[in-house]
Amino acid sequence: MSDQPFWASDEYTGGRPIRVEGGIRIHAAKGAVARTWWSARFLSVLERLGVGGRLSRGKTYARSGQIVSLDVDAGAAVALVQGTRPQPYRVRIGLRVWDKPQWRRVEEALAADAWYAAALLSGTVPPEIEELLDGLGLSLFPAAGGDLAQDCSCPDATVPCKHLAAVFYVLAERCDTDPFTLLTLRGRDRTTLLERLREERDRAAGAGAPSGPAALADLLDGFWTAPAGGAAPPSPPETEPDAVLDQVPEPALRAGPDTLTDLLRPVYRALAHPDR
Structure with a gap:
């Protein structure tokens, strides 16, 4: 007879998951998880790659806060997800x-x-960035099955298992609040990317700057003049009026089954559009 506890057996699948105190959870208590076009595109791409049909398995885990930790770095999102066994599963x-x-x-x-x-x-994330990247032969989102890897230490042979699916939901919501998430996975975190862009602009400006004592005067003469035949400047990015709620931690206060954030969303939207 084996000395291992019953919950360590690969055949053990029953029971409720062990509750996590202060676990990472998605804010969407019901309905759609994604609130931005890029987060929705991320989930729709997963569906096209054959992952989306099984995502619902992890929605309960994501909503109840079973994710112990989540770290996003170049090439991978690594999480610990608490299941029915005492030891959390490692998800990548x-x-x-x-x-x-x-x-x-x-x-x-x-x-x-x-x-x-x-x-x-x-x-x-401006929609134009998809066209820009497409012109470079790249995609912000997983482009094919080989572009995406999934691994979980649980014994479930189904991919994605509910632990992987839960992390996909949390990752999608993190993309909602931090558009640099997908760029970080592609290899550039926020700080590094902004520094590289600043260096690139400085390099381009230095290469094209006029020289000599009259350089500044030459620039000032036409500083406020729009280039002839130039395209109209792009409109500023639109953000949802309740986006600020996603930038702060979820308050502990609740009103029945609803979080305070869920109750405040329609108020913010009504203030932004009083004529509706």
Whole structure:
């Protein structure tokens, strides 16, 4: 007879998961998880890759806070998810990192228009970035099955298991609140990317700057003049009126089954659109 506890057996699948105190949970208590186009695109891409049909298995885990920790770095999101066994499962979701030449092309393209960096810093991903990356032969989202890796230490042979699915939901909501998440997975975190863009703009400005004593005067003469035949400047990125609620920790106060954040969302939207 084996000395291992019953819950350590690979055949053990019953019972409720062990509750996690202060675990990571998604804010969406019901309905759709994604609130932005890029987060929704991330989940829809997973569906096309054959992952989405099983995502619902992890929605309860994601909503009840079974994720103990989540770290997002270049190439992978690594999480600990508490299941029915005392030891949390280790979950890894991998996304192929762009190599140096690819990132150089991306940085040059983004640095050519400061609007992209401004949009990302404001908490949004402009839809135009998909077209820009497509022109470089790249995709922000997983482009094929080989672009995405999934691994969990649980005994469930189904991929994704509910632990992986739960992390996908938490990752999608993190993309909602931090648009640099997907770029981090592709190989550039927020600080590094912004520094590279600044260096690229400085390099481009230095290469094209006029020289000599009259340089500043020459620039001032036409500083406020729009270039002839130039395209209209892009409109500022639009953000949802309740996006600020996703930037702060969830208050502990609740009103029945609803969180305080869920109750405040319609108030913020009504204040932004009083005529509706």
